[in-house]
Amino acid sequence: MKVGELYTPHLLKADPGEDLAVAASRMEFHEIGALAVCERGRLAGILTERDILRAVGDGRNPELTPVATYMVEDPVTVSPDTGASEAAATMVSLGVRHLPVVERGELVGMLSARDLLEDEAAKALVG
Numbered sequence: 001m002k003v004g005e006l007y008t009p010h011l012l013k014a015d016p017g018e019d020l021a022v023a024a025s026r027m028e029f030h031e032i033g034a035l036a037v038c039e040r041g042r043l044a045g046i047l048t049e050r051d052i053l054r055a056v057g058d059g060r061n062p063e064l065t066p067v068a069t070y071m072v073e074d075p076v077t078v079s080p081d082t083g084a085s086e087a088a089a090t091m092v093s094l095g096v097r098h099l100p101v102v103e104r105g106e107l108v109g110m111l112s113a114r115d116l117l118e119d120e121a122a123k124a125l126v127g
Contacts, residue, residue: 004080
């Protein structure tokens with residue numbers, strides 16, 4: 001199985017200058033755990049639930065703290081042609097649950113650990 005068969009192509013994004021509260025609200029509303037952070041149409045980073053939690057734990061006011069302060073810059077990415085097992089191994093080795101999916105230099109979606117788990121669960125149900 002390839003990442004291209006599993007990832008979520010509907011991609012929600014954040015701007016590096018927007019505040020964490022706005023980004024967190026978007027994540028909560030859409031029930032997702034990460035946003036691609038784009039600047040001038042290019043992937044600049046990724047913001048996850050963990051990053052927001054870290055900001056709150058640091059005593060930062062999410063309404064006054066820009067996304068850029070806590071996003072992970074230049075995240076590791078995968079392509080649609082990457083094998084699901086390789087993507088899962090990358091997630092485990094990096095200790096992350098989301099990988100941006102990039103094709104020919106363009107951001108096309110996000111792969112989550114949930115995407116991988118749903119695929120495994122479907123396989124188990126089939127046989």
